[in-house]
Amino acid sequence: MPGAEAVLPALAQAALLVLLGPLVSGVIQKLKARLQCRAGASVAQPYRDLAKLLRKGTVQSDTASAFYRAIPPLVLAAVVCAAAMVPVVVLPAAGGFTLGDAILLVGLLALARFLTALGALDAGGAFGGMGASREMTVAPLVEPVLLLVVFSVATAAGTTDLGLIAARRASDPAVWHSPDLLALAAMLVLLLAETGRIPVDNPDTHLELTMIHEGMLLEQSGPGLAAMALASHTKQLVMMAVVGALFFPIGLAPRPEPLLLVPAALAFLGKTAVLALFVGLVESSYAKLRFFRLPQFLGMGFLCAFLALALRVL
Amino acid sequence: MSSPLATALIDYLGALLLFTMIVILGSSQLYRTIYAVAAQSAFLAAAAAVLAIATRNLDLWVIAGITIVVKAVLLPWLLIGVVRRIGVKREIEPVVPTLLTLAIAAGTVVLSFQLAASLGAVRQTVTGNALPVGVALTLLGVLVMASRKTALAQMVGLFACENGIFFTAIAVSQGMPLIIEIGVLLDVVLGALVMGIFVLRVRSSVDADIADLSRLRA
Numbered sequence: 001m002p003g004a005e006a007v008l009p010a011l012a013q014a015a016l017l018v019l020l021g022p023l024v025s026g027v028i029q030k031l032k033a034r035l036q037c038r039a040g041a042s043v044a045q046p047y048r049d050l051a052k053l054l055r056k057g058t059v060q061s062d063t064a065s066a067f068y069r070a071i072p073p074l075v076l077a078a079v080v081c082a083a084a085m086v087p088v089v090v091l092p093a094a095g096g097f098t099l100g101d102a103i104l105l106v107g108l109l110a111l112a113r114f115l116t117a118l119g120a121l122d123a124g125g126a127f128g129g130m131g132a133s134r135e136m137t138v139a140p141l142v143e144p145v146l147l148l149v150v151f152s153v154a155t156a157a158g159t160t161d162l163g164l165i166a167a168r169r170a171s172d173p174a175v176w177h178s179p180d181l182l183a184l185a186a187m188l189v190l191l192l193a194e195t196g197r198i199p200v201d202n203p204d205t206h207l208e209l210t211m212i213h214e215g216m217l218l219e220q221s222g223p224g225l226a227a228m229a230l231a232s233h234t235k236q237l238v239m240m241a242v243v244g245a246l247f248f249p250i251g252l253a254p255r256p257e258p259l260l261l262v263p264a265a266l267a268f269l270g271k272t273a274v275l276a277l278f279v280g281l282v283e284s285s286y287a288k289l290r291f292f293r294l295p296q297f298l299g300m301g302f303l304c305a306f307l308a309l310a311l312r313v314l
Numbered sequence: 315m316s317s318p319l320a321t322a323l324i325d326y327l328g329a330l331l332l333f334t335m336i337v338i339l340g341s342s343q344l345y346r347t348i349y350a351v352a353a354q355s356a357f358l359a360a361a362a363a364v365l366a367i368a369t370r371n372l373d374l375w376v377i378a379g380i381t382i383v384v385k386a387v388l389l390p391w392l393l394i395g396v397v398r399r400i401g402v403k404r405e406i407e408p409v410v411p412t413l414l415t416l417a418i419a420a421g422t423v424v425l426s427f428q429l430a431a432s433l434g435a436v437r438q439t440v441t442g443n444a445l446p447v448g449v450a451l452t453l454l455g456v457l458v459m460a461s462r463k464t465a466l467a468q469m470v471g472l473f474a475c476e477n478g479i480f481f482t483a484i485a486v487s488q489g490m491p492l493i494i495e496i497g498v499l500l501d502v503v504l505g506a507l508v509m510g511i512f513v514l515r516v517r518s519s520v521d522a523d524i525a526d527l528s529r530l531r532a
Contacts, residue, residue: 178325178443185333293342299416300340306420307332311443314427 006092009256010099014084017241021233022046024240024276031280046233053226061219063124071119072220072227075112079231079238082108085162086241089264091170091252092163101160102150105242106143109194112231113139116216123219131215134291138200138212141298142193148305149183149190153246155312162242166249183308184247188278189301191243195236198283199297237272244271320368324485327361328447331481332423335454338474339419340412344404347470348393351477355385358477361444362484373492374484381480384499389473389506396510397466400517406467415461419454426450444485451478465513469506476502 026043033040060068085105100108117135120128150160156177157165169176193200196213203214217228251267253260289297334354338347359381366374397404408415423446430446455475459468476498483490 178322178329181326181329182333296340296342296412296416299413300336303336303340303416303420304333307336307423310420310424310427311329314424314431314446 007099009090009092010084013086013088013090014080016088017083017086017237018080018230018234020272021230021235021237022050024237024272025233027273028276028280028283031277032284035280035284046229050226050230053221053229054223056222058222058224060221061123061125064122064219068119068122069224071115071122072224072231075115075119076227076231076234078108078112078115079234082112083234083238083241086238087163087166087245087249087252088241089253089261089268090256091167091254092161102154102162102165102242103147103160105162105238106146106150109146109235109238110139110143112235116213116228120216120219125219127211127215127218131212131218134212135216138193138294138298141295141302142190145186145190145298145301145305146194148302148309149187149246152179152183152305152308152312155309162245166245166252169246170249170252177312179308179311180247182304182311184243186301186305186308187243187246189298189304191239191275192279192282193298193301194239195279196232197279199286199289200294202288240272240275241268243275244268317368320364323364324361325443327357327364328443328481330357331361331451331477332447335451335474336416336419338458338470339415339454342406342412344397344406344467344470345394347406347467348390348397351470351473352386352390354474354477355381355389358481359386361481365484373495376492377484377495380496380499384503385473385477389503392506392510393466393469396513400514407463408461409463410461415457419457422453422457423450426453445482448478448482448485451475451481454478465509469509472505472509473502 023043023046026041026046029045030040030043058069081100082105085100085102085108113135117132120132153165153169154160156179157168159165159168192198196203201212201214213232217225220228248271251264253264331354334350334357337350338354341347341350359378362374362378362381365371366378410418426449427446430449433445452475455471455473455478458471458474460471462468462471480495480498483495
């Protein structure tokens with residue numbers, strides 16, 4: 001069993017990701033609004049939305065089973081657990097996090113996805129069922145990409161523990177090989193898909209036939225909807241933190257000391273800002289892909305990830 | 315420039331070349347494939363420049379310059395001009411589904427790495443992964459030509475294929491004689507011109523596409 005000194009930094013970082021998740025969504029919304037020459041809502045708007053939802057009551061479909069109410073907390077819990085696997089500002093002590101590795105992270109994200117789809121089907125709404133069916137069509141194209149990217153990087157670092165990968169790559173800059181370029185390209189495709197951003201899904205639409213993730217949340221309301229929204233904000237930031245940990249592990253503090261934490265936090269904010277800028281620019285400059293074109297787009301990401309692994313192994 | 319650095323840079327550029335190839339294979343917009351092949355040619359010129367510094371070979375500088383001017387600017391400009399002239403449908407219709415093409419591409423790259431591994435003695439120190447990447451690019455260019463219906467999309471494949479041959483040549487032999495390189499480039503330019511005029515003529519006289527020319531009629 002890991003001691004408290006190993007677990008505490010991981011939990012603190014997970015809390016940081018949960019707290020900052022809505023802010024990143026707010027910044028992307030603001031950026032998109034500015035690019036469309038609108039003033040846009042304040043970057044704190046996602047927090048206000050969450051606070052509003054938490055004050056409301058829950059309305060539930062008559063056909064929903066008893067399990068339905070348990071779904072939002074379970075989804076949120078899975079995503080928060082996944083957040084604890086990622087090194088954000090502090091590198092793990094010599095023994096690694098020991099809370100879990102990248103494969104467990106992929107599994108927890110898959111669990112969250114499965115529960116979300118289950119909840120959408122349970123409520124019995126037509127849109128929920130369509131959203132769930134689409135999400136499950138996209139999932140087998142998305143999850144292997146993340147696994148292939150992780151394997152490609154893990155082959156070089158010799159471990160699947162994200163903290164140890166980041167530590168190895170931070171200590172030796174020469175570890176950046178040519179396959180990492182392809183893996184990074186795959187990861188950026190994946191980031192758009194996993195966060196439900198525009199070429200794959202449109203986060204702004206409700207009640208449209210094209211939606212994927214929002215369709216599954218239609219039947220949720222009140223605190224349950226707040227939990228689902230918080231889970232998707234957190235998932236987005238977790239994916240960004242994974243990109244940072246796998247490819248740009250610079251500036252991570254080797255020990256949890258205040259003097260080392262400040263530059264680490266600044267570096268993390270910088271990396272997140274760059275990725276948020278990327279997401280916002282892509283969202284503003286591309287149209288949403290037709291659903292049946294999605295396999296093609298995600299297939300390019302898959303091929304990039306596959307080649308990243310092939311270049312590394314062969 | 316030190317040799318390990320040159321090797322690393324060539325490796326990075328090889329990965330970028332493969333990435334542009336994936337974009338060409340996977341995208342369904344004609345314009346995007348043309349921009350991708352232009353970017354690929356620019357990366358190729360950068361690779362030639364890196365090798366020129368590493369080996370102090372003046373010819374490679376000339377080749378890099380010609381590549382930038384002809385392949386990264388002139389030929390894409392020509393292609394875009396033809397696309398505008400004939401007002402062709404900008405969406406690419408593949409012969410085989412794009413996902414299948416991507417799967418074949420994955421197999422092709424693995425195959426070329428296996429092939430290059432069996433040529434152990436040929437793999438030189440400065441080139442790193444350049445030989446398998448070059449072979450893969452060449453084969454993938456052929457794949458693009460084989461899997462597209464319209465002549466313009468096939469031309470993009472031809473350029474990509476030529477880029478692969480070029481990359482293999484400069485990386486393995488550190489530059490062919492200048493006269494051969496220029497000859498090859500002229501061939502490509504001429505081919506592009508002939509194909510462009512051919513497409514324009516066919517379009518203006520019979521209003522048919524290359525895919526329709528499968529059967530001769532008396």
